[in-house]
Amino acid sequence: MKRKLSENWKRIDERVANACERAGRTRDSVSIVAVTKTASMDVIRALVDMGVEHFGENRVSELAKRAAMIQEWHTRRTGRGSVAGTEPPQWHMVGHLQRNKVRTLLPWVGMIQSVDSLRLAEELDLQAGKIDRRIPILLEVNASGEGSKQGVAVAAATHLSEQIDSLEFLELRGLMTMAPLTDDESVIRHTFGRMYELFEEVIGERICSSSFRELSMGMSGDFEWAIEAGATIVRIGTALFEGIELAQPAHAD
Numbered sequence: 001m002k003r004k005l006s007e008n009w010k011r012i013d014e015r016v017a018n019a020c021e022r023a024g025r026t027r028d029s030v031s032i033v034a035v036t037k038t039a040s041m042d043v044i045r046a047l048v049d050m051g052v053e054h055f056g057e058n059r060v061s062e063l064a065k066r067a068a069m070i071q072e073w074h075t076r077r078t079g080r081g082s083v084a085g086t087e088p089p090q091w092h093m094v095g096h097l098q099r100n101k102v103r104t105l106l107p108w109v110g111m112i113q114s115v116d117s118l119r120l121a122e123e124l125d126l127q128a129g130k131i132d133r134r135i136p137i138l139l140e141v142n143a144s145g146e147g148s149k150q151g152v153a154v155a156a157a158t159h160l161s162e163q164i165d166s167l168e169f170l171e172l173r174g175l176m177t178m179a180p181l182t183d184d185e186s187v188i189r190h191t192f193g194r195m196y197e198l199f200e201e202v203i204g205e206r207i208c209s210s211s212f213r214e215l216s217m218g219m220s221g222d223f224e225w226a227i228e229a230g231a232t233i234v235r236i237g238t239a240l241f242e243g244i245e246l247a248q249p250a251h252a253d
């Protein structure tokens with residue numbers, strides 16, 4: 001498993017590097033989040049050993065459980081001095097978040113990429129204030145306009161960014177989106193291009209503070225196009241686990 005996983009990671013890293021080069025960007029302008037929702041704990045630990053720093057989950061209960069297990073394992077190892085100085089990995093929430101799950105999530109999450117309403121942002125701000133933490137978040141935008149997708153409408157995104165950016169215990173780092181459900185490359189590239197324009201507009205018009213600089217888009221099937229369009233974070237699951245036995249069934253939601 002470890003060899004195959006390491007090969008997959010290297011291959012993805014290479015593809016990211018090549019896409020950066022094609023786009024005239026430096027490799028360090030893009031980070032990869034390994035979306036582990038269908039992976040076993042053994043796979044996650046192997047990824048941490050390989051130096052993977054960012055993990056994504058789409059369910060609060062899974063994220064909290066896995067982050068706790070990894071933190072405990074990481075502390076035990078670094079305590080022994082075997083990998084002293086290494087940071088524990090960061091966990092990204094990428095799925096729809098309900099307000100009643102916020103308190104469970106906050107202790108474990110490094111970044112919430114799926115903030116899709118002002119009401120959710122306000123609840124996050126309230127709960128983050130109680131534990132005196134400033135939480136990095138992204139505003140999720142429904143760039144394709146598909147009814148089935150989470151995220152705020154493109155037309156509302158600028159104004160919402162401004163409102164959320166003013167909340168004391170949230171640090172609005174940028175935008176997140178999912179490509180439309182289609183195999184049509186031109187439609188996907190067009191959607192990514194539109195998101196980049198929106199992202200640039202928020203930056204160019206100084207609507208938010210300077211921490212607004214991340215654009216999370218691109219998954220296994222389309223991350224190269226996303227990087228060419230300006231993504232700074234790609235979220236990769238399937239491509240990373242190709243040829244690897246998954247211990248847990250994929251979640252339906």
Ligand SMILES: *Cc1c(COP(=O)(O)O)cnc(C)c1O
Nearest residue numbers: 035058094219220235236237238
């Ligand atoms: C599952 C998931 C991913 C990863 O998708 P793959 O196609 O498996 O790479 C990325 N982002 C979100 C929000 C996800 O739910």
